[in-house]
Amino acid sequence: MLDSVTANALSGALDGLALRQRAIADNIANINTPGYQAQRVLFEDALRRAVESGSGVAQPTVERSLEPTRLNGNNVNLDTETLSNIDTVLRFQFASQALSGQAASITKAIGQASA
Template sequence: MLESVTATALSSALDGLSLRQRSIAENVANINTPGYHAKRVAFEDELRAAVADGSGAAPATVERSLEPTRLNGNNVNLDTETLSNIDTVLRYQFATQAMNAQSASVSRAIGQASA
């Protein structure tokens, strides 16, 4: 597909959301692990800046959550993880639909140009 800021930004968003999904799954899997700190994935601010500067490429970063811990030192909150998962799934679906729409537009343009 032809590279554009939009395509690059959507690809970066999908990568970041995929990483967030994996981190949520790991957090939930370790909900009872003593001393485990939840992971948080951030990329939206960097993505916004990358789109503004015209590159669209923004890596996601994984950080340890600074939320309060329980007595066993674990700070995974199932409610937080569930809401984050729902939000992430919806954002991933939206980004996938946008990527598909852009691909269809490029395909139509190429088809019209060759006709």
């Protein structure tokens, strides 16, 4: 039903943002773990290319952060993680509302067509 470039892109964005939220939670949980390297989830560029190609389907990737490390080898920065989490939550809410709105429009159109 929602198999369009827009729906695929919104769904992919939700998947990427959900993965980013898990990575942020893992990073914060390991803030005092010696040698732990923060994770970063990347998907926006791949998603942009997928939309431009007409598919809207992209896979997120998880990479280690290149931020400098503390003496114990850990590079998690609580300020960075907090800001990233706020940004991610807001983007997730926006994409979720957009996908919901698209589904509601289709449902309304189907209802009007059958009346």
